[in-house]
Amino acid sequence: MKNLIAAENHLRRSDPVLAKIIAQHGACMIKPDRRYFRSLVEAILSQQLSIKAAATIFSRFQNLLAGQILPTAILQLRDEQFRSVGVSRQKMTYLRDLASKWQDDFINPRRFARMHDEDIIITLTQVKGIGRWTAEMFLIFSLGRQDVLPVGDLGFRNALKKAYGLRKLPEAKRITALAEKWKPYRAIATWYLWASLNNKPKSGA
The missing domain is CATH 1.10.1670.40 (Endonuclease Iii, domain 2)
Structure with missing residues (x-):
């Protein structure tokens, strides 16, 4: 940083x-953790969970995807696969929305360097399940915004x-x-x- x-x-x-x-x-x-998509996936999965429970769910989810936490991989998952690792129906919706917006170039990490903090917050909070707090943590801990x-x-x-x-x-x-x-x-x-x-x-x- x-x-x-x-x-x-x-x-x-x-x-x-x-x-x-x-x-x-x-x-x-x-x-800063430059694995931007992964960081947002982890943030969504961690919501309203203890640190220990969040780590367990994220580890299972990562294993489900063989470590390849990518938009295409998430969009290919069936409901029962999400449920098998403890992901709720609501969070399924959030993750699919994030993956779709990433894949459709609504969120393009290559643009982040040229964007102001508030513009990034506005963009990220268009994703279901991402509020201002999550976007601010992403700015600090992934993008290194000071x-x-x-x-x-x-x-x-x-x-x-x-x-x-x-x-x-x-x-x-x-x-x-x-x-x-x-x-x-x-x-x-x-x-x-x-x-x-x-x-x-x-x-x-």
Whole structure:
């Protein structure tokens, strides 16, 4: 992920609270996963499941496809094959919609590099089962975008409350104002705040 040293230096200078957290946790460990389609499939399969259950379902699904998590392979699966590895009817619909939009070039990963964050979010959320939160996590952990601010993430909001001594969980408007000084590295600041709770993003759609 590019410019991490510059990001860390900027955050240290701009925010004394983050400076302490960075000192405690060291280098940011975000390593973008360029397997874009696979990442979105895993995100859909993981929704509303514990970490352990999600890992089990994804492993079974991956074995079902012999490790080839591709749009064409998903579109060839029958309902009973999905069910055999624990995929619900709703998630079947989501995965088929993702695979169709990928195959039909509605989502083209070659265009991502030229697209703004918000345009990618708008595109991805046209897929059934992908909401803003999932799209934001994709931007951070797959595309390595450094200025994403996931104001709806519960873990992030809890970390802000604790780190900044807030009386209650901050709402979007307050988070946006507080994060203004982190630009253009708001995703890196978010990662450090997650780390301050030894936390991972709280999953959502």
